[in-house]
Amino acid sequence: xxxGFTLVELLAVIAILAILAxxxxxxxxxxxxxxxxxxxxxxxxxxxxALQSYAADNGGKYPETSHTVSLxxxxxxxLEGYLGEYDETRICPADPxxxxxxxxxxxxxxxxxxxxxPETDAFGESIGPALNRPASIPDPTxxxxxxxxxxxxxxxxxxxxxxxxxxxxxxxxxxxxxxSRFGSADAGRSNYLYADGxxxxxxxxxxxxxxxxxxxxxxxxxxx
Numbered sequence: 001x002x003x004g005f006t007l008v009e010l011l012a013v014i015a016i017l018a019i020l021a022x023x024x025x026x027x028x029x030x031x032x033x034x035x036x037x038x039x040x041x042x043x044x045x046x047x048x049x050a051l052q053s054y055a056a057d058n059g060g061k062y063p064e065t066s067h068t069v070s071l072x073x074x075x076x077x078x079l080e081g082y083l084g085e086y087d088e089t090r091i092c093p094a095d096p097x098x099x100x101x102x103x104x105x106x107x108x109x110x111x112x113x114x115x116x117x118p119e120t121d122a123f124g125e126s127i128g129p130a131l132n133r134p135a136s137i138p139d140p141t142x143x144x145x146x147x148x149x150x151x152x153x154x155x156x157x158x159x160x161x162x163x164x165x166x167x168x169x170x171x172x173x174x175x176x177x178x179x180s181r182f183g184s185a186d187a188g189r190s191n192y193l194y195a196d197g198x199x200x201x202x203x204x205x206x207x208x209x210x211x212x213x214x215x216x217x218x219x220x221x222x223x224x
Contacts, residue, residue, distance in 0.1 A: 036094040037182040040108075040148065041191050041199045043089045047109055047146060048197040050082035051075075055134050062132045065161040067117045074160055075116070076107040092148055094181050100155035107157070109193075110149045110176065112218050113164045131220060140195035143220040147177045148190050164218035170211050179204040 055062050063078035071077070076090055083089045091098045092108035101108060115131045137143050152175055153159045166172040173179065180188025182201070189203045207217055 033094070033182055036092075037189075037191065037201065040092045040094060040181070041201070043092065044109065044146060044148075044191055044193045044199045045197065046083055046089050047079070048193050048199070050079045051145070052134060052197065053082050054079060060133050060135055062116065062134070064132070065111055065113075065116045066158040067113075067161060071105070071157045074157055075111060076109075076157060076160055077105070092181065095148075095178075096151060097155055104155040105157045106155045106159060108149055109146050110153065110159070111146050111161045112144050112220075113162045114218055114220055115143070115145065115195075116161055134195065137195045137220065139221045141198070143195040144192055144218055145195045146193040148181045150174060150176055150178045152176075162218060164216065167211065167216045167218055170208055173207065173211055173217070179207060 051062055063075035064073070066074040080086045087102060090107040090109065091102055095101065095108040098108065100106075115137070118132070131137055134140070147162060149159070162176040163172075164176075167176075177190065179190050181190045183189055183204070185204075187204070189201050191199055191201055193199050210217055
């Protein structure tokens with residue numbers, strides 16, 4: 001005669017099933033996050049190639065941001081013919097404001113203002129070297145070109161560049177960049193496009209330590 005399960009045995013089975021369900025859900029979330037991170041990296045690589053191709057077709061100059069041209073000519077719109085699947089490539093799949101940005105004509109990616117927003121004096125004259133040309137960047141392997149934008153950044157096409165000169169504090173960085181787009185809080189990571197076309201995943205705590213030590217991560221090497 002089968003005595004069946006005792007209450008203790010039944011509770012043990014339920015506990016094991018609950019643990020297995022939790023582990024399965026965690027593994028599934030991790031897989032989805034990794035897939036989104038990989039897709040975002042692919043998007044940024046395509047953006048990097050498109051920026052170089054645009055420069056090659058336009059006198060060696062990168063497209064401009066909304067800081068200096070109208071919204072319909074700002075960089076993400078200027079790259080539409082270079083990006084193939086334009087609506088997919090300009091939006092990070094992990095961006096919680098993806099639908100807003102898509103509808104508004106914006107992008108999940110923002111350009112480094114040290115390169116794309118020229119600094120001028122009171123008379124409108126440029127200060128320092130112009131770095132809006134691939135050939136003008138002294139060290140492309142260490143120069144950040146584009147970032148995944150923070151949720152705080154508005155969805156419209158006018159929100160297409162950083163305010164890197166304000167990155168003297170961690171709050172300044174996180175106001176512009178989703179440093180933990182893939183992960184949670186400071187334990188997460190994000191993708192970064194370099195001027196040589198490389199895309200790198202960097203942990204938020206690594207960048208936080210650099211910022212806390214006085215390093216502006218967006219400042220191209222060689223600039224004061």
